[in-house]
Amino acid sequence: MTHSIKRQLALIFIGLMAGTILLCWLMNNLFLEKYYIRSKTEVIYEAYETIRQAANSDTYNTEDFHKELNNVCNIYNITVYVMDANSRLKYASINGGEELEKRLAAYVFGLFSDSAKVIAEDDGCVVQQVHTDGGDFLEMYGRLSSGISFIMHTPLESIRESVKIANRFLAYMGIVATVAGGIIIWFVSTKITKPILELNRISEKMVHLDFEARYEGSDGNEIGLLGENINKLSASLEHSISDLKTANNELLKDIKKKEEIDAMRREFLANVSHELKTPIALIQGYAEGLSEGVNDDPESRSFYCEVIMDEAAKMNNMVKKLMTLSQLESGNDTVTMERFDVTALIRNYIQSAGILTKQNEITVRMEDYGSVYVWGDVYKTEEVFMNYFSNAVNHCQIMDIRKGKIIVISLEQREGNIRIGVFNTGKTIPEEAVPHLWEKFYKVDKARTREYGGSGVGLSIVKAIMESVNQKFGVENYSNGVLFWFELESALSDRRE
Numbered sequence: 001m002t003h004s005i006k007r008q009l010a011l012i013f014i015g016l017m018a019g020t021i022l023l024c025w026l027m028n029n030l031f032l033e034k035y036y037i038r039s040k041t042e043v044i045y046e047a048y049e050t051i052r053q054a055a056n057s058d059t060y061n062t063e064d065f066h067k068e069l070n071n072v073c074n075i076y077n078i079t080v081y082v083m084d085a086n087s088r089l090k091y092a093s094i095n096g097g098e099e100l101e102k103r104l105a106a107y108v109f110g111l112f113s114d115s116a117k118v119i120a121e122d123d124g125c126v127v128q129q130v131h132t133d134g135g136d137f138l139e140m141y142g143r144l145s146s147g148i149s150f151i152m153h154t155p156l157e158s159i160r161e162s163v164k165i166a167n168r169f170l171a172y173m174g175i176v177a178t179v180a181g182g183i184i185i186w187f188v189s190t191k192i193t194k195p196i197l198e199l200n201r202i203s204e205k206m207v208h209l210d211f212e213a214r215y216e217g218s219d220g221n222e223i224g225l226l227g228e229n230i231n232k233l234s235a236s237l238e239h240s241i242s243d244l245k246t247a248n249n250e251l252l253k254d255i256k257k258k259e260e261i262d263a264m265r266r267e268f269l270a271n272v273s274h275e276l277k278t279p280i281a282l283i284q285g286y287a288e289g290l291s292e293g294v295n296d297d298p299e300s301r302s303f304y305c306e307v308i309m310d311e312a313a314k315m316n317n318m319v320k321k322l323m324t325l326s327q328l329e330s331g332n333d334t335v336t337m338e339r340f341d342v343t344a345l346i347r348n349y350i351q352s353a354g355i356l357t358k359q360n361e362i363t364v365r366m367e368d369y370g371s372v373y374v375w376g377d378v379y380k381t382e383e384v385f386m387n388y389f390s391n392a393v394n395h396c397q398i399m400d401i402r403k404g405k406i407i408v409i410s411l412e413q414r415e416g417n418i419r420i421g422v423f424n425t426g427k428t429i430p431e432e433a434v435p436h437l438w439e440k441f442y443k444v445d446k447a448r449t450r451e452y453g454g455s456g457v458g459l460s461i462v463k464a465i466m467e468s469v470n471q472k473f474g475v476e477n478y479s480n481g482v483l484f485w486f487e488l489e490s491a492l493s494d495r496r497e
Contacts (some may be wrong), residue, residue: 009185009188009189009192009193010182010185010186010189013181013182013185014178014181014182014185017174017177017178017181017182018174018178021170021171021173021174021177021178022174024170024174025167025170025171025174028163028166028167028170029163029167032163032166033156033163036156036162036163037119037129037138037156040076040138040154040156041119041120041127041138043072043076043078043154044078044127044138044140044152044154045127045140046072047069047072047073047076047078047080047152048125048140048142048150048152050065050068050069050072051069051080051082051091051144051148051150052144055144055146055148056146058146060082060084060090060091060148061090065091066091069091069093070093070094073093073094073095073097074095076154077095077154077155078093078152078153078154079093079095079096079097079099079100079152079153079154080092080093080097080100080150080151080152081093081097081098081099081100081101081104081150081151081152082148082149082150083101083104083148083149083150084147084148084149085146085147085148085149087105089101090148100151100152100153103141103151104141104149104150104151107141107151108143108149116128116129116130116131116139117129117130119138123142124142124143124144124145125140125141125142126140126141126142127139127140128140129156130153134155135155135156135157136155136156136157137153137154137155137156138153138154138156139151139152139153140152140153192223195215195217195223195224195227196223198215198217198227199215199223199226199227199230201213202214202215202230202234203230206233206234206237209241213234214231214234215227215228215230215231283307283308283312287308289304290304290305335377335380335468335469336377336378336379337375337376337377337469338375338376338377338378339373339374339375339491340373340374340376340378340381341371341372341373342372342373342374342376342381342411342418342420342488343369343370343371343372343411344371345378345381345382345385346366346385346409346420347366349382349385349386349389350364350366350389350409353389353390353393356390356393357393357407360393360396360405361404361405362393362396362404362405362406362407363403363404363405363406363407364407364408364409365406365407365408365409366408366409366410367410367411369411372411372418372490373490373491374418374488374489374490374491375488375489375490375491376469376471376488376489377465377469380465380468380469381488383461383462383465384461384462384465384466384473384486385420385422387458387459387461387462388422388462388484388486389407389422390458391422391458391459391484392407392422392423392424392484393407393424395424395426395427395482396424396425396426397425397426397427398425399425399426399480399481400425400480403425405424405425405426406424406425406481407422407423407424407425408421408422408423408424409421409422409423410423413490414487416489416490417471417472417487417488417489417490418487418488418489418490419485419486419487420485420486420487420488421483421484421485422483422484422485423478423481423482423483423484424481424482425480425481426481426482427482428477428478428479428481428482429475429477429482431477434475434477437459437475438459438460438462438463439460440457440460442459462486466486469488471486471487471488471489472486472487473485473486473487474486
């Protein structure tokens with residue numbers, strides 16, 4: 001990784017350490033000697049204060065004065081020489097104090113001509129930096145009001161050597177400390193960046209919508225809190241994406257449903273247009289014939305009028321069925337569930353349709369069922385049976401010359417339901433056409449349907465009604481005919497034989 005945090009931390013730490021050591025080295029070079037001289041000056045002033053107090057109290061010869069001054073000289077490497085107004089020795093430090101007698105006399109009598117750098121001058125005493133054959137010294141001399149004269153100095157060469165040694169040692173130790181610190185920070189940064197790399201791995205998986213990875217660290221610091229929040233974010237994103245996918249799936253379903261509805265609407269309009277085209281053309285043609293007096297004889301005019309009325313009746317019947325189907329499919333039609341005798345309903349309808357079956361020379365057979373009570377909508381049940389029965393009448397054919405055309409009505413107990421069947425002899429329905437029978441305007445034999453005035457909507461009404469009451473319906477082919485059936489919920493406890 002070109003710009004890894006681990007490398008950046010190591011470089012920053014090493015840079016700070018090296019900069020700190022370099023700054024210390026510069027500070028040593030620039031200020032350590034001055035600091036040392038100032039410290040030595042303070043020490044010399046401390047010795048001066050001891051001498052001044054002794055002069056004021058005339059205690060030069062006491063053991064305490066000599067002991068105190070000896071301690072200062074030994075600790076701070078100061079050489080001291082003190083004499084009275086008569087130039088007699090009062091105190092000389094054991095580290096060469098007597099050697100300063102001539103320098104003090106020269107200062108007192110103004111005979112000293114060495115070049116010196118005056119550092120401070122106060123109350124008859126002078127602090128200066130001098131250079132002699134023996135090296136550089138910090139020196140202080142003066143004469144007190146009591147007539148006591150003194151001189152003291154301390155070498156400066158030792159501090160310069162100490163500065164050089166300190167700087168050299170600091171440089172060596174700085175290099176070692178920088179290398180050791182770099183190695184330590186490398187391992188420390190590895191420990192710090194390891195959980196960060198783990199979080200990076202988890203976030204990379206989240207980019208690819210993989211939310212299984214979780215941060216397992218137990219750190220109580222900011223990284224641990226970040227890992228905990230990333231786990232929460234991962235769970236939240238997974239839930240949000242799940243909801244989004246669900247909503248998207250529902251949206252796709254809605255779009256598909258809308259497309260299907262649009263397709264059904266277009267198909268419906270095309271079918272309605274097709275179904276109305278023929279009767280409208282016939283009505284228009286025969287009406288124009290009557291208007292133009294194509295045939296003046298009463299019989300022809302009567303025929304023209306009958307055709308017009310017949311086609312208008314077919315159109316009226318189809319429009320009524322379409323309105324019924326529209327109400328059922330839109331859900332605006334109310335289903336009224338009640339208990340009724342389905343046997344009585346069927347027998348009443350068969351009786352009312354007796355003229356129709358007689359005209360078509362059809363024999364209707366139905367066993368002598370007792371009262372069979374069911375739960376359902378009476379009027380919708382009658383609509384279903386009427387469509388099945390009229391469909392059976394229109395398609396009933398002779399399969400056995402000895403028996404003729406036959407329609408059989410059956411009632412059968414099926415797992416808590418009553419299955420009502422309408423069977424007619426005749427040709428079977430092609431298997432590929434069976435799934436499409438319940439579609440609007442679908443016709444197996446269009447020519448025959450046109451012959452008896454069918455609209456292709458009846459079975460669609462059956463489907464809509466049966467779905468509205470949540471019951472089964474269907475069709476079965478037999479060797480000698482076709483059976484259409486539907487089921488209603490049985491009320492066996494109330495059945496009367």
